[in-house]
Amino acid sequence: MNRVEQAVFLVGGRGTRLGALTHHTPKPLLKVGSAPFLETLLNEAARHGFREILLLAGHLAEIVRHYDGLMIRDCRLKVLVEPSEAGTAGALHFARPHLAERFLLANGDSFFDINLLALTQDTGAAPVARLALRLVEDAGRYGRVEVKGDRITSFREKGDSGAGLINAGIYVLQKSVIDRISTLPASIEKDIFPQLAELGLVEGRVFDGAFIDIGIPDDFARAQTLIPNLTKRPMAFLDRDGVINRDVGYASRPDQIEWMPGAIKAIRLLNDRGFYVATVTNQAGIARGFYTADDVIHLHAWMNEQLAKHGAHVDSWHFCPHHPTEGLTDLTGPCACRKPNPGLLEAAADTWHPDRGRSFLIGDKATDLQAANTFGVVGHFYEGQIPLDELVGKILAGRL
Ligand SMILES: [Mg+2]
Incomplete structure (x- = not known):
């Protein structure tokens, strides 16, 4: 059906x-x-x-x-x-x-x-x-x-x-x-x-x-x-590449998405537990001209369709299209959204007004955790050591 x-x-x-x-x-x-x-x-x-x-x-x-x-x-x-x-x-x-x-x-x-x-x-x-x-x-x-x-x-x-x-x-x-x-x-x-x-x-x-x-x-x-x-729900801010899907470098199409182990279950668990879920992802591939913002928007819509088959969803997807030096468009140059800046987290928070005290971020790079720190939520480092749903389970149980 x-x-x-x-x-x-x-x-x-x-x-x-x-x-x-x-x-x-x-x-x-x-x-x-x-x-x-x-x-x-x-x-x-x-x-x-x-x-x-x-x-x-x-x-x-x-x-x-x-x-x-x-x-x-x-x-x-x-x-x-x-x-x-x-x-x-x-x-x-x-x-x-x-x-x-x-x-x-x-x-x-x-x-x-x-x-x-x-x-x-x-x-x-x-x-x-x-x-x-x-x-x-x-x-x-x-x-x-x-x-x-x-x-x-x-x-x-x-x-x-x-x-x-x-x-x-x-x-x-x-x-x-x-x-x-x-x-x-x-x-x-x-x-x-x-x-x-x-x-x-x-x-x-x-x-x-x-x-x-x-x-x-x-x-x-x-x-x-x-x-x-x-x-006034708490929010889980999830980095995308390396957390939700394997980081293959500049993924912009569905055939490049390999879900990380337990990622879909983790998002479902957060949905079941009443968290807002937002992804916050640097997509400098847009500034570099590898793909367009529309490609990213379509990819995220596709990812939500896949999640829906498992009773899961991401509330909103936030991406930074810029790069400080690379590329030849007006997307090249300093910005407030590229992590480690907290702009993407701020955009997600402006959309949903979460309870920041109970919110957290999961990322696979130091810049993710810096963004969480500047924004004022707990950051958890993840590089695929255990299935993502296990990590989220531990966080929700207060064991991390
Ligand atoms: Mg990443």
Whole structure:
């Protein structure tokens, strides 16, 4: 199955439990921290490499509509407005002509801090539906999910308290799920998933990221500090040549990329653990005229496609095209970005605003570590002595 490139958010609900707050603002657009809640979800989807986001709007759709056509990095936003209110299954039904064969679907009023690409990873044949689950102390408030192995066997209504698994509101679905919708209005959670679960067609995958649903006043208040804290992630700055891929000298094409042992696993581990991952790489081959900046951009896009097959991604790729003396273009001369200067790290930090205290760099040259030092993060030296994921594991465990 091809990779999942479309993310769909349900943003049409009335949000009645929040009272007056949602009279003039759709619930997902309420401010949480300094920005509308929805923008956290959109940024998350975009940084994971989704190419298109559909916003399924209903209540106060005219306010959601201003997101239509916007780009977040390489991800395009499209707003679809349901012609009438027909539940979450109705929203999907109306969106059908715009849906990919397989897509990520998420509630626009909850945030589950997980590696979204890990949810899209198949271990065998792709299931009709895969749900992200979370273990919570009081499952009764949400409705409990029963599982057997990786299959969901039933959904229980809200009620009996105690710890248990809940549906955390993020799914990977095949478009064929819509064929199950026979009458409208209908709810995907209450009508469609239970029906599919009885047939053994729903997979559950448990994640342990933070979860918050802004649908009730107490949690909406709690989200005001929780969301800014969660998105203040640490960052792993990774040098490219010699750390992610073997340093063959001026690699600019996919056939020149040999991944370092454990490199893909290491990036996946960082994604799973909630780190931003940025590469910071000197590419003086551009100044020297060996290849162009576009070649490098294309190569990095290709590398992210390869990573996606393993549920991994790099959030942003930063490269320095200059050289102080070599080459005959305006890229020759002093610059602030070529390591050991910290310019590439600064650019990555300006993009994501990471928590510097918990951030680190991995590099295979003294100049990498100098850049880390000047910028103010811990630098780890790596020259392939152990698989990269082992090194990252040690760093995350605080053993380095
Ligand atoms: Mg290097």
